[in-house]
Amino acid sequence: MRNSIVLTICFIALSMNMHAQILKFGLKGGANFSDVDSDINSSTLTSYHFGAVAEIKVFPNFALQPELMYSSQGAKVEGSDDFKFDYLTVPVMAKFYLITDRLSLEAGPQFAFLVNDNVQETFETESFDFAVAGGLGLNITKHFFTQARYVIGLTDMSRDADVKNKVIQLSVGYTF
Numbered sequence: 001m002r003n004s005i006v007l008t009i010c011f012i013a014l015s016m017n018m019h020a021q022i023l024k025f026g027l028k029g030g031a032n033f034s035d036v037d038s039d040i041n042s043s044t045l046t047s048y049h050f051g052a053v054a055e056i057k058v059f060p061n062f063a064l065q066p067e068l069m070y071s072s073q074g075a076k077v078e079g080s081d082d083f084k085f086d087y088l089t090v091p092v093m094a095k096f097y098l099i100t101d102r103l104s105l106e107a108g109p110q111f112a113f114l115v116n117d118n119v120q121e122t123f124e125t126e127s128f129d130f131a132v133a134g135g136l137g138l139n140i141t142k143h144f145f146t147q148a149r150y151v152i153g154l155t156d157m158s159r160d161a162d163v164k165n166k167v168i169q170l171s172v173g174y175t176f
Contacts, residue, residue, distance in 0.1 A: 024055045028147070028173030034073040036083065037153070038163040045082055047072035049169060055095070065093040065106070070115075073167055083119050085157070085165070087112040091133055104137040110151055112165075129165055130155045147171040 029050035036042055051069030058064060067090065074084040091110040098105060112129040119125060135149030153165035 022057045024057075024175040026053045026055075026143075026145075026173050026175035027051070028053050028067075028069075028145075028171045030147075030169060030171035032071060032073055032167050032169055034075065034165065034167040036075045036157070036163050037166050038161060040075070040161075040163065041078045042075035042083070043078075045074045045076050045084070047074065047084075049089075049171070051089075053173060053175070055175065061097045063095040063097070063104075065091075065095050065108075067091045067093070071112070071167070071169075073165055081118065084117060085114060085119075085125070086116040087129065088115055089113075091151075093133065095137065102139045104139075105134075106137055106147070106149065107134040108132070124160055125158055126156065128155070129153050129157060131165060135169075143175050145173050145175065147173070 029048065032047045032049050033044050034047060035044050049069050049071040051067060053065060053067045056064045069089045071087045071089045072084065073087060074082055076082050089110055089112040091108060093106040093108040095104040095106050110131040110133050112131065114125060114127045117125050131151050131153045133149050133151040135147060137145060137147045139145045149169045151167040151169065157163045157165060
């Protein structure tokens, strides 16, 4: 009886330890340097992003990192108010760890849902944006990490104009 209790406790402890190495949750945030790819004379707008991340280790050198982020994007437009678009984004990044578990190459799709914008009078915006993202990640410690990512929109932001998002994101985060 005592042996079975000890074995059960050991099994649960090992399972929890294994689970902790396979699945991590965290928070991240940082700066966005965004612009639009279009005929509009625009320049980079500095804004922010923040949200939750999960890392699912599939193999020793490969992980999936789904995220749920709030991202403020847009562009500075000459002779007009800045274009500002707030999105709820869902990037799903494939992470390939290079050499060690510290440095990773990341790539994947991003699904974005428009929450707010300030351009209703300029053009009618689409409520959904599909993009691809790629970048690098660095695990500074067991819990702290930093990422640099480039996101380029593949779908037009408007039915009225050929306008696509493009964003450079610099992030810092913490995993539990």
